[in-house]
Amino acid sequence: MTTVISSKPQENSAKNLASVSLPSWLEHKLGNWLANKLTKFIESQIPANARLLDMVSSFQQGQCLYVVAKLKVADCLVDSPKHIQTLAEELKVQADPLARIMRYLCELGIFGQDHLGRYTLTQVSELLVSYHPQSLRPVVLLYNEETYNVWANLLHTVKTGENTFTSTYNTPFFKYHSLYSDFADIYNQSMASLSILLDQAVAEDYDFSVYRTLADIGGGQGNLLRQIAERYSSLQCILFDTQAVLTAEVKEQWQQDPMDNRVKLQIGDFFQSVPTGVDAYLLKNVIHNWPDEQVVQIYKTIHQAMKPQSRLLLAETVIFDHDAMQRMKLKLDLNMMVIHSSKERTVKQHSELLETAGLKIVKIVPTRSHLSVIEAKPMNSY
Template identity: 35%
Template sequence: MVYGFWVSRCLQTMAELGLADIIGDVPKTVEELAKATDTHAPSLRRMLRLLSGLGVMVKDEGSQRWGLTDLGAMLRKDNPGSVYGSLMAHGHMLSWQAWGDLKSSLKTGAPSVEKFMGDTFFGYLAAHPEDAAIFNGSMAAYQTLNAPAVVNAYDFSWAKRIMDVGGGTGTLISHILKSHPLAQGAIFEMAHVAAEARARLASMGLKERCDVVDGDFFASIPKGQDIYILSQILHDWDDEKSLRILSNIREAMHPNSRLLIVETVLPGDNTMHFGNLYDMAMLVLVGGQERTEEEYSALVAKAGLKVARIHPTSMPPSVVEVVLA
């Protein structure tokens, strides 16, 4: 555990160098890889040796060429569910400095990354489009894996209109619409993300079935939807800001509407869980938090809502189904 960040840094550097894409389907010698990445071949070989021991790379002893395992192929940009964007985001966008100053967050309760970004995390992304593209790509790749699990866990067939609030570039809503061809969808997003969402939906042939609405979920949310989705949204915010979002959705809901909160539900203490790691990331990066079932129930109750049921998925997040209280 102590040396865990050594491994993550090697994976991040592999992504930064673009090694997985350079190798692709054709294994390369270390000299070819060093030339393509402008690195020192003997030193690069040492990192490849480590990565091969982790099951990411594989060396053919006869040809002395390095290739990718199925696990390593997940670092390719063109691989559905690629972890390339996640590695780049956590290895590049000041995440290292934020984690290095974890003690500051523990003392103040505020995200330490703001000291290095000079802005909030999302404010920084809005002002740095290249970094925003990396981050949005990492979220889209994660949703590529997460979306089918959500569709399998919850029955969307009854809903005619479904809005993904803060739905990014449309990965989740597109999976839902493809599985339920009679439904109409909508994405509610900030303007700079909405533009990318429109282009992506058009490329998937969903332009006529899915609207993209510019807006701010802290201000108001469009009415008239059967299902509102908040996927990986509330964990970005503290209780006060989360309550503002929930209250706006409460105002938009009709009596039969459902709110689906797609988040990792923490199991509690004395349990090692992926969500506990992400909970700390939310602290140092954005000032948000992951929550337990009891914490979600208490939070939505303040907005005049109640948890009806929690639907587990095959991925870490669950679907927390919420109705009017």
């Protein structure tokens, strides 16, 4: 039977008892539950026609955010507030359309205005600054370029059952990623910035102390691996991904990283082979990119490389009933359908795919993010 448990015993329990602190994953779940209830209450007070009209036009918000992100408006406001004329001249665009977009985004709380009418940054638009350490600018670009075009063909998926990325761009997503380096840059940066909070949640809420070796398969540029390696000082790690991700530039960055002696980079294809005999194989946000058949193939490749006592760790979205983060998870699921012909999965769906590849779930560890860590092992192992 699958159990849902918290992985880490609370350190310093006396101190925690005194301050009555909850595990961070539970605090996170309670916060989401409350926010969800409040949102639903507020929505129930809005007339149905107003709600529907607001929803159907919500793409306009995305497009306005896209324009300001593409133009790097936020970068221009870092040093000082600016009047619209100054902004338009610096950015070499028309003042009137930009002013109307900025007026709308101010109303949404994205930008502010000072008493002289000059535009200022808010906590939200600070995250659009291109060099902010947690910048979401690449995500805004990713969502409003290829992803936006693909979503415009959603009906195609419903009629044919195919994803619309392949038909819109005549190329499957990861092939496109390997062909177009500009797109790969935006995608890789987006994954890195989306991952900042998720990586911290996985690194802190799952207990990696029982492993001596860890391979992050499809690990991107290694942000999660760096966080885990920093926390577990004797862990030897392998960062495994494709050539399009582990570029010469990424390798060079790792060579200058203090963790470099414990993190080895390996280029490869998880449909062919992965490093053998590692204690833990981690896959974060990888499985949801693939249809069932390919997922089983990936699991079989990893299973072949595992020792009997190895573990497979899936840091993934798990769809549970009555989940306060359900809206977000179901939206992610649709993105997977439209782009990759894949899905976010329930425990039963995860379990069935693992079993087809000769693996079984040991436990599911919640984290303070929407991700859970599914720990699996080879069937018939100890």
